[in-house]
Amino acid sequence: MQIANFSAKKGPVIKEIRITPIAVVDPPLLNAAGLHAPYALRTIVELVTADGVSGISEIPGNEQIDQSLGNAADIIVGSDPFHLSDIQRRLDRFFGKESAMERGDTPWDQRKLVHVFSAIEVACLDIIGKIINRPVVDLLGGKMRDRVPFAAYLFFKYEGAGGEQGFGKSPGEAGWAAARQEEAVDPQGIVRQAQAMCKDFGFQSIKLKGGAFEPRLEVDSMHALFREFGPEIPLRFDPNAIWKPETALRYGKEMEPILEYLEDPVRGQENMAWLRKQLGTPLATNMCTTSFDDIPSSIRLGAEDIILSDHHFWGGLRASIELSRICRTFGRDLSMHSNSHLGISLAAMVHLGAALPDMPYALDTHYPWQPDEVIKGGKLKFEEGAVAVPAGPGLGVEIDRDVLDRLHQNYLRCGFRKRDDETEMKKIHPEWSFQPVRW
Numbered sequence: 001m002q003i004a005n006f007s008a009k010k011g012p013v014i015k016e017i018r019i020t021p022i023a024v025v026d027p028p029l030l031n032a033a034g035l036h037a038p039y040a041l042r043t044i045v046e047l048v049t050a051d052g053v054s055g056i057s058e059i060p061g062n063e064q065i066d067q068s069l070g071n072a073a074d075i076i077v078g079s080d081p082f083h084l085s086d087i088q089r090r091l092d093r094f095f096g097k098e099s100a101m102e103r104g105d106t107p108w109d110q111r112k113l114v115h116v117f118s119a120i121e122v123a124c125l126d127i128i129g130k131i132i133n134r135p136v137v138d139l140l141g142g143k144m145r146d147r148v149p150f151a152a153y154l155f156f157k158y159e160g161a162g163g164e165q166g167f168g169k170s171p172g173e174a175g176w177a178a179a180r181q182e183e184a185v186d187p188q189g190i191v192r193q194a195q196a197m198c199k200d201f202g203f204q205s206i207k208l209k210g211g212a213f214e215p216r217l218e219v220d221s222m223h224a225l226f227r228e229f230g231p232e233i234p235l236r237f238d239p240n241a242i243w244k245p246e247t248a249l250r251y252g253k254e255m256e257p258i259l260e261y262l263e264d265p266v267r268g269q270e271n272m273a274w275l276r277k278q279l280g281t282p283l284a285t286n287m288c289t290t291s292f293d294d295i296p297s298s299i300r301l302g303a304e305d306i307i308l309s310d311h312h313f314w315g316g317l318r319a320s321i322e323l324s325r326i327c328r329t330f331g332r333d334l335s336m337h338s339n340s341h342l343g344i345s346l347a348a349m350v351h352l353g354a355a356l357p358d359m360p361y362a363l364d365t366h367y368p369w370q371p372d373e374v375i376k377g378g379k380l381k382f383e384e385g386a387v388a389v390p391a392g393p394g395l396g397v398e399i400d401r402d403v404l405d406r407l408h409q410n411y412l413r414c415g416f417r418k419r420d421d422e423t424e425m426k427k428i429h430p431e432w433s434f435q436p437v438r439w
């Protein structure tokens with residue numbers, strides 16, 4: 001037998017990390033935690049190897065996470081981007097263990113390390129893909145599908161374009177660009193929003209973010225969507241765990257005939273498990289089972305049917321692939337959660353979605369709500385609600401430097417340094433306060 005003569009060649013080395021916080025226009029969307037600010041924050045991370053190969057990633061913007069990324073620079077610089085497990089172990093040792101509790105009560109995840117590792121991992125995968133001339137999806141097990149379907153993600157909202165316009169409208173827009181500025185505070189407004197979004201993007205599933213108004217109005221909005229779109233378009237509803245168990249049981253029963261799944265109706269795995277025993281509708285979560293540490297109790301209690309993974313919160317794309325195997329083992333489905341984001345995150349989500357062995361549900365995305373884009377060539381296209389895996393090695397998308405500079409100037413000017421929907425809401429309704437369980 002002939003054994004190939006494998007001589008260990010020196011691998012690539014990361015020589016530089018660039019961390020650029022940006023602020024992107026976001027309209028006044030409502031949720032259980034309050035109101036979106038006129039700018040959503042994102043951080044763009046670039047790693048550059050000694051040979052000049054660069055890899056990029058995008059994570060939710062937050063000054064403390066940016067500082068942690070900066071503190072991790074000594075670990076990252078000098079590392080081989082192929083050695084992801086070693087990088088992760090050294091980051092774990094450097095930062096110490098981050099508990100699942102540090103996620104917090106908000107609809108979004110407040111941990112630091114998961115974001116840091118996600119930013120580094122995705123940028124390294126982009127580098128690896130460019131070096132071996134393969135798309136990221138091939139590093140995750142290869143394509144199971146060419147196009148990844150997403151759902152229309154509706155919000156109750158105040159009128160306004162966001163950004164400098166704030167609650168005002170930017171004139172001269174048509175189609176979705178105009179509709180995204182309209183008020184939606186009742187069932188009719190939600191149906192109009194859904195019609196406009198589905199018309200422009202071709203979505204074939206619909207999710208409504210609830211938790212903003214009292215349950216009757218929000219559930220009536222779901223009935224109005226069902227009447228408008230019929231049973232062919234699957235519907236989901238997500239009040240971000242702000243309902244009491246008895247409220248969730250009452251409205252969950254009422255919505256059984258019209259829902260594909262019900263997302264985080266109640267807070268905590270115990271409450272989810274209690275409700276799940278009484279409802280025929282599958283329960284999904286991105287709030288009660290949000291890390292590998294949560295899996296044992298999720299299985300013991302039977303907390304949910306669907307885990308909505310998010311590579312920014314689960315520590316990267318490979319972690320989500322690992323999670324998919326755990327889900328299959330324990331009879332969970334895996335789908336994807338989203339927050340306000342641009343095209344680098346969307347590209348990563350599409351590579352991951354394309355690689356997932358099973359993908360029974362259209363994924364979440366906030367993408368239509370953000371008019372800005374940081375990648376060359378403008379916004380990624382949706383056809384019949386789906387996005388094709390970007391062509392080219394790595395993520396297949398490149399940063400537009402002029403736009404990056406402009407969005408960084410937005411960040412410097414806007415004054416926001418972390419997401420704080422409660423403070424934004426108090427600017428309009430000073431008496432308002434965030435309650436983890438309200439109705």
Ligand SMILES: O=C([O-])[C@@H](O)[C@@H](O)[C@H](O)[C@@H](O)C(=O)[O-]
Binds near residue numbers: 107209238240286340
């Ligand atoms: O963007 C929002 O307002 C959402 O409420 C978001 O923060 C959630 O994390 C999310 O989309 C969810 O599904 O819970």
Ligand SMILES: [Mg+2]
Binds near residue numbers: 240264287
């Ligand atoms: Mg959710």
